[in-house]
Amino acid sequence: MQVSEGMTIMEACRLAGIRVPSLCYLKDVSQHASCGVCVVEVKGARSLMRACITRVSEGMEILTHSPRAEEARKVNVELLLANHPQECLTCDRNGSCELQQLTFALGISEKRFVRTRLTPFVKDESSRSLVRDPEKCILCGRCVAVCNHLQQVRAIDFTGRGLKTKVSTFLDKGLGEVACTNCGQCALVCPTGAITEKSDVAAVRALLQQPGKVVLVQTAPAVRVGIGEAMGMPYGSLVTGQMVAGLRRLGFTKVFDTNFAADLTIVEEGNELLRRLQGGGILPMITSCSPGWIKFIEHFYPEQLAHLSTCKSPQQMFGAVAKTYYAEQTGLDPRDIVVVSVMPCTAKKYEARRPGMDGAFQYWKERLQLNGEEHFYDVDYALTTRELARMFRAAGIDFTHLPEEPFDNPLGESTGAAVIFGSSGGVMEAALRTAYELYTGKKPDSLDFRSVRGLQGIREADISLNGTTIRVAVANTLKNAALLLDQIKNGTSPYTFIEVMTCPGGCLGGGGQPIPTNAEIREMRAASIYFEDAHKSIRQSHENPEIIKLYNEFLKEPLGERSHHLLHTTYQPRV
Amino acid sequence: METQTGYSVTDPLLDGIIEKHKGEPGMLLTTLEEAQKMHPWKYLPGETLAAIARKLRIPPTTVYSVASFYSFFNLEPQGKHTIVVCRGTACHTRGSKALLDEIPSMLGISREENDAGSSFTTPDKRFTIRTVACFGQCAQSPVVEVDGVMHSNVNSRKLMSLLSSVLESETEKNEQR
Numbered sequence A: 001m002q003v004s005e006g007m008t009i010m011e012a013c014r015l016a017g018i019r020v021p022s023l024c025y026l027k028d029v030s031q032h033a034s035c036g037v038c039v040v041e042v043k044g045a046r047s048l049m050r051a052c053i054t055r056v057s058e059g060m061e062i063l064t065h066s067p068r069a070e071e072a073r074k075v076n077v078e079l080l081l082a083n084h085p086q087e088c089l090t091c092d093r094n095g096s097c098e099l100q101q102l103t104f105a106l107g108i109s110e111k112r113f114v115r116t117r118l119t120p121f122v123k124d125e126s127s128r129s130l131v132r133d134p135e136k137c138i139l140c141g142r143c144v145a146v147c148n149h150l151q152q153v154r155a156i157d158f159t160g161r162g163l164k165t166k167v168s169t170f171l172d173k174g175l176g177e178v179a180c181t182n183c184g185q186c187a188l189v190c191p192t193g194a195i196t197e198k199s200d201v202a203a204v205r206a207l208l209q210q211p212g213k214v215v216l217v218q219t220a221p222a223v224r225v226g227i228g229e230a231m232g233m234p235y236g237s238l239v240t241g242q243m244v245a246g247l248r249r250l251g252f253t254k255v256f257d258t259n260f261a262a263d264l265t266i267v268e269e270g271n272e273l274l275r276r277l278q279g280g281g282i283l284p285m286i287t288s289c290s291p292g293w294i295k296f297i298e299h300f301y302p303e304q305l306a307h308l309s310t311c312k313s314p315q316q317m318f319g320a321v322a323k324t325y326y327a328e329q330t331g332l333d334p335r336d337i338v339v340v341s342v343m344p345c346t347a348k349k350y351e352a353r354r355p356g357m358d359g360a361f362q363y364w365k366e367r368l369q370l371n372g373e374e375h376f377y378d379v380d381y382a383l384t385t386r387e388l389a390r391m392f393r394a395a396g397i398d399f400t401h402l403p404e405e406p407f408d409n410p411l412g413e414s415t416g417a418a419v420i421f422g423s424s425g426g427v428m429e430a431a432l433r434t435a436y437e438l439y440t441g442k443k444p445d446s447l448d449f450r451s452v453r454g455l456q457g458i459r460e461a462d463i464s465l466n467g468t469t470i471r472v473a474v475a476n477t478l479k480n481a482a483l484l485l486d487q488i489k490n491g492t493s494p495y496t497f498i499e500v501m502t503c504p505g506g507c508l509g510g511g512g513q514p515i516p517t518n519a520e521i522r523e524m525r526a527a528s529i530y531f532e533d534a535h536k537s538i539r540q541s542h543e544n545p546e547i548i549k550l551y552n553e554f555l556k557e558p559l560g561e562r563s564h565h566l567l568h569t570t571y572q573p574r575v
Numbered sequence B: 001m002e003t004q005t006g007y008s009v010t011d012p013l014l015d016g017i018i019e020k021h022k023g024e025p026g027m028l029l030t031t032l033e034e035a036q037k038m039h040p041w042k043y044l045p046g047e048t049l050a051a052i053a054r055k056l057r058i059p060p061t062t063v064y065s066v067a068s069f070y071s072f073f074n075l076e077p078q079g080k081h082t083i084v085v086c087r088g089t090a091c092h093t094r095g096s097k098a099l100l101d102e103i104p105s106m107l108g109i110s111r112e113e114n115d116a117g118s119s120f121t122t123p124d125k126r127f128t129i130r131t132v133a134c135f136g137q138c139a140q141s142p143v144v145e146v147d148g149v150m151h152s153n154v155n156s157r158k159l160m161s162l163l164s165s166v167l168e169s170e171t172e173k174n175e176q177r
Helices: A009-015 A067-082 A098-105 A142-150 A185-189 A201-209 A221-225 A240-250 A258-279 A291-300 A302-307 A314-330 A347-351 A359-368 A385-394 A416-422 A426-440 A478-490 A519-534 A545-555 A561-567 B011-021 B027-038 B046-056 B060-069 B089-093 B096-107 B156-176
Strands: A039-042 A130-132 A157-159 A166-168 A195-197 A214-219 A254-257 A337-343 A381-384 A458-465 A468-476 A497-501 B081-086 B119-121 B127-132 B144-146 B149-151
Touching: A009 A039, A039 A067, A067 A098, A142 A157, A142 A185, A142 A478, A157 B060, A185 A195, A201 A214, A201 A337, A201 A381, A201 A385, A214 A221, A214 A240, A214 A258, A214 A314, A221 A240, A221 A258, A221 A385, A221 A416, A221 A519, A240 A254, A240 A385, A254 A258, A258 A314, A258 A416, A258 A426, A258 A545, A258 A561, A291 A302, A291 A347, A291 A478, A302 A478, A314 A337, A314 A347, A314 A359, A314 A545, A314 A561, A337 A385, A347 A381, A359 A561, A381 A385, A416 A426, A416 A519, A426 A458, A426 A468, A426 A497, A458 A478, A468 A478, A478 A497, A545 A561, B011 B027, B011 B046, B027 B046, B027 B060, B046 B060, B081 B096, B081 B156, B089 B096, B096 B127, B096 B156, B144 B156
Parallel strands: A214 A254, A214 A337, A337 A381, A468 A497, B081 B127
Antiparallel strands: A130 A195, A157 A166, A458 A468, B081 B144, B119 B127, B144 B149
């Protein structure tokens, strides 16, 4: 066959329709060549070659599944299994573990080699978002690659040597004590259960059984294009209605939508942008919806915190509104309301416990004479898309056969502008749809700002607002965000408004999304998101009738007194 | 891993090292090496690693990754005298395990039962006993290094005399005081 020059054996085989297995190689992410699973026999070569790093050459004859290659592959996996715990049945990644699948595929039927590492590594549960279990690690290096190169956070690296080699942090501190952004990309690429989200499933299930609790659930935009995959449907399946039906069957009192709060975010943030534009405020203004990004700028660029929008993320705005406005509307005691969010994100778990994310408690403190012991957060628990899938399976919900059901009202009403929050460029486009109208007093010619769409790392566009042209930029992954921050630092940033999303492709590629997630899958999820937007009857946030009502009856005005207390926040420099 | 000692290589000293090697390739290794040498207990405390990371603008995790990889770098305080026994294959077949086991009684110290590590330092910081995987001196095995000097074809008798002179130098110094 003919392939282009410079291609690796692995890629060429893929084109030929043959899958060479690997545990460390991950397209576009990592080429560590450490696992030895992709070895193939090349005619004329003395030793077996690693398909992931060996380039093809003219006339090369490759045997991917010769007895010799298969035997070597098998032994390499067996050696990995020597020190790997045999806890598959109770492991978080049971069923989605690449090591488990490969062991089975290679026909390994016994544990042939004895354990060589006598002292077990200690589990790290210090982070609010992630759990690391180095015992399950096979040292493939994918997590190190994403943390160091994709995100430029560099919280983890290989430490020690020989049998004591492990992926760890500075001085082996807990992940919760170092400069980790909780983005969870490490968990997303881990082939085993060595890095997983810290599960809140048990806590949520207990609350669902507790009498007297009103358990509200909110779902982030990217979950509706991910959860179907986790339930066995094709990549990028748009399953909004089934997801709502499933959540109702799990016993949530009301099934609401984070998209409602996304519309609210746009109204607040659009007005904030306008105020900064017209009042000589600090520009460029940068979005603040992505909690991994927030922690990143707090750690690495603290001198630029004033560029961040003060708006809380939609998850947090939802919690604050649910426990104040919705409580008042329904006559519920805010102490009885539990807000659970389903997010494509691991960092949301951390965000929910940030200081200041208790706006509703502060609101009620005076009014209900609450004492400190009754303290509650705006959002009680944040589950990942993967955790929700686990809950569906545990409850025996036959997801693919669920009917489509609508969200509950009023906090389930949303526009097309809100659903695109799930994709990189979406917050920017949603903000432009509203800001354009606020600034010029008329509707934009087209609601589709296509120039900010796409999944490339950085995109920019010039937007004309009645003669005034502003330049905007959209970045995803923290490495790209850092490039834009360096421009600001050097005084060369040409932008007025910047959107930053922590994960590749935005939330649809979030650290809490189903495994696998890769570039092709992200494209399919993005297509579903823009499909939902295009088919919404209202596509501008400020036209959401329930948002209009919320302002009329409760918040009064964007950036007003109530908004200030409930919907906006502050940031802190971190070491 | 981090041991509080109350002593760390001071900032001006570190600045001096860094200034000297600025721009050299591999300056992280050089800096770590010199910082370790300057410490009275010949090791790199956590605060020193953090300071080096900050001054060289290298992520702290990278610095720790490098420092924990090379057996040359010590992350724990070292004794005044260091005895290194080679545990490579050649030395092993010629009895290096027995030599290693004899050292504590020859020095009159006890090595804790639960200590499974490749390095052991007496609580009074007089002695450190370490192993390495190979010195590359297999032809002259077994090999033992005492205070930086390598000794070949070591047997029990030779080891005893080596350690005796270490102990003698200790007493002499004490008498001089």
